[in-house]
Amino acid sequence: MSAGAITMLVISILVVGGGLVASAITLIRNPESEED
Amino acid sequence: MAREQWGSRVGFILAAVGSALGLGNIWRFPGVAYENGGGAFLVPYLVALCTAGIPLLILEFTIGRRYRGSAPVAFRRIHRNAEFLGWWQVAIAIVIGVYYAVIISWAAWFAYFSIGQQWGEDPETFLMAEFLQAGDLYDFGTWLPGLGIALALVWVATLAVIGAGVKKGIEATSKVFIPLLILLFGALVVQSLTLDGAVDGLNAFFTPDWDAIRGPQVWLAAYSQIFFTLSVGFGIMVTYGSYLKRKSDITTSAWTVGMSNSFGEILAGIAVFAVLGFLAFETGVPIDEQSYQGVGLAFIAFPAIINTLPYLAGLFGVLFFLSLVVAGFASLISVVEVPVAAVEDRFGWSRRKSAAIVGGGMALVSVALFPTVNGLMLLDVTDYFINNYGIAVAAPASIIAVVWVLWKWKELRDNANATSVFKVGPIWVTCLGVVTPLALTIILFLNVRDLVTAGPDSANAAYHEYQAFGWAVAGGSLAFALIMALLLRRKETPPFMTEEEARDAEEAAR
Numbered sequence: 001m002s003a004g005a006i007t008m009l010v011i012s013i014l015v016v017g018g019g020l021v022a023s024a025i026t027l028i029r030n031p032e033s034e035e036d
Numbered sequence: 037m038a039r040e041q042w043g044s045r046v047g048f049i050l051a052a053v054g055s056a057l058g059l060g061n062i063w064r065f066p067g068v069a070y071e072n073g074g075g076a077f078l079v080p081y082l083v084a085l086c087t088a089g090i091p092l093l094i095l096e097f098t099i100g101r102r103y104r105g106s107a108p109v110a111f112r113r114i115h116r117n118a119e120f121l122g123w124w125q126v127a128i129a130i131v132i133g134v135y136y137a138v139i140i141s142w143a144a145w146f147a148y149f150s151i152g153q154q155w156g157e158d159p160e161t162f163l164m165a166e167f168l169q170a171g172d173l174y175d176f177g178t179w180l181p182g183l184g185i186a187l188a189l190v191w192v193a194t195l196a197v198i199g200a201g202v203k204k205g206i207e208a209t210s211k212v213f214i215p216l217l218i219l220l221f222g223a224l225v226v227q228s229l230t231l232d233g234a235v236d237g238l239n240a241f242f243t244p245d246w247d248a249i250r251g252p253q254v255w256l257a258a259y260s261q262i263f264f265t266l267s268v269g270f271g272i273m274v275t276y277g278s279y280l281k282r283k284s285d286i287t288t289s290a291w292t293v294g295m296s297n298s299f300g301e302i303l304a305g306i307a308v309f310a311v312l313g314f315l316a317f318e319t320g321v322p323i324d325e326q327s328y329q330g331v332g333l334a335f336i337a338f339p340a341i342i343n344t345l346p347y348l349a350g351l352f353g354v355l356f357f358l359s360l361v362v363a364g365f366a367s368l369i370s371v372v373e374v375p376v377a378a379v380e381d382r383f384g385w386s387r388r389k390s391a392a393i394v395g396g397g398m399a400l401v402s403v404a405l406f407p408t409v410n411g412l413m414l415l416d417v418t419d420y421f422i423n424n425y426g427i428a429v430a431a432p433a434s435i436i437a438v439v440w441v442l443w444k445w446k447e448l449r450d451n452a453n454a455t456s457v458f459k460v461g462p463i464w465v466t467c468l469g470v471v472t473p474l475a476l477t478i479i480l481f482l483n484v485r486d487l488v489t490a491g492p493d494s495a496n497a498a499y500h501e502y503q504a505f506g507w508a509v510a511g512g513s514l515a516f517a518l519i520m521a522l523l524l525r526r527k528e529t530p531p532f533m534t535e536e537e538a539r540d541a542e543e544a545a546r
Contacts, residue, residue: 004242004243005238009242012075013302016299019291019295023295027288027289032045032283032284032285
């Protein structure tokens with residue numbers, strides 16, 4: 001694979017995967033209120 | 037009567053992800069990215085996700101939760117004259133549901149055909165001449181029982197899930213289907229990466245063409261992809277948002293749904309281009325000369341690829357087509373939920389009655405019209421017009437009405453922020469009120485121009501030829517909405533409580 005392709009593959013996985021992990025961590029750290 | 041709610045936040049997110057992750061992720065995104073700069077496309081794509089996709093998800097979840105109703109009820113509660121916007125979205129969902137189920141039934145058949153590669157040496161002839169017996173749009177008459185029975189089964193399963201309710205039906209199904217999809221698709225990605233030529237395919241997919249993203253066309257393609265992939269603009273996320281608990285974190289949920297969808301798309305790109313690389317390696321036909329999008333990719337290119345696989349060919353076929361079935365089914369449930377919930381809410385029907393009559397009516401139309409020799413053409417033309425001139429008009433109209441005309445953005449912003457970890461502010465309003473409607477309007481204008489000027493050899497030739505039918509479908513959805521809103525103008529929605537009143541009523545009921 002070309003260096004450009006590898007870079008974009010890694011960046012896309014890191015950005016989207018990282019965003020997904022960050023949002024999941026936020027949800028876990030802020031559990032839903034039981035009031036409802 | 038208390039409105040049904042999601043049993044858990046995980047259940048809601050899985051259902052919303054199941055809605056967003058559909059056939060378009062697998063068979064549209066990889067081709068769009070490849071045609072628009074490869075790896076460089078990811079830049080406009082991620083910008084579009086953050087400036088249009090996620091802001092829209094936040095808006096729709098908030099409208100649903102704030103006004104506690106499916107699209108027509110929510111818009112009626114926003115303003116008496118806005119109800120038609122909700123019915124417009126319902127009409128679009130009805131049209132999409134009617135044909136979307138058809139593709140799932142095809143994928144189910146192909147999962148079966150994968151065992152022993154029953155499509156033979158020439159998958160294209162098998163698909164068009166034997167399986168679909170494809171003919172002209174106006175070539176009515178021949179109903180194909182094999183296709184019809186599979187389609188009827190898809191509808192029975194869909195209506196059973198919806199009839200069971202939000203928690204026991206949609207949420208419970210999503211909790212099984214989304215992990216199953218991850219498992220199936222994960223296995224598919226791993227197997228595809230082991231093939232000869234897979235690296236060449238990934239190279240073609242990810243190599244950035246930075247010159248491409250200097251032009252506006254690639255940016256519009258990115259906004260278009262984000263817009264059509266997230267199930268926004270036709271009532272799904274408003275309806276799902278209406279089942280949220282009052283204290284749900286809306287912005288983080290929207291972020292999770294948007295990122296999950298994009299992660300699925302990138303994985304689909306890896307799998308699809310790895311196998312296209314393998315096919316190029318085996319046959320010597322370059323990737324850009326192969327079918328890499330839509331029906332051609334799924335039902336012609338993939339069977340051809342499966343035919344050439346050195347090992348576990350049947351398993352690969354079953355994994356791919358079952359992934360399509362599972363992804364499509366979770367999306368279909370969300371699409372059919374829109375009209376079922378709308379009638380349930382607006383007419384006070386029970387869920388089962390609404391599912392049986394509204395969903396059953398959609399099923400009858402679907403089973404009568406699409407398992408026919410003109411089914412493929414009917415599906416293709418309907419899909420093109422309802423997406424490009426249905427959703428793409430109704431969505432900006434709804435956004436402009438809510439943000440600019442009715443000036444509800446402050447109330448909705450405050451409502452979302454009250455229970456969310458990440459707050460939204462001026463950037464959200466700008467993305468929603470300016471960037472998204474502007475991008476959608478330009479896309480709409482370019483699509484109309486391409487359609488009207490389409491020559492006989494262009495990609496839009498078939499749509500140009502059948503545009504009378506297509507405009508009738510797109511225009512009919514608006515006409516339906518206006519008629520429904522007029523008929524229901526004097527019929528008030530059930531009493532709508534403020535958040536404080538709802539809290540008091542719930543406490544009193546305990």
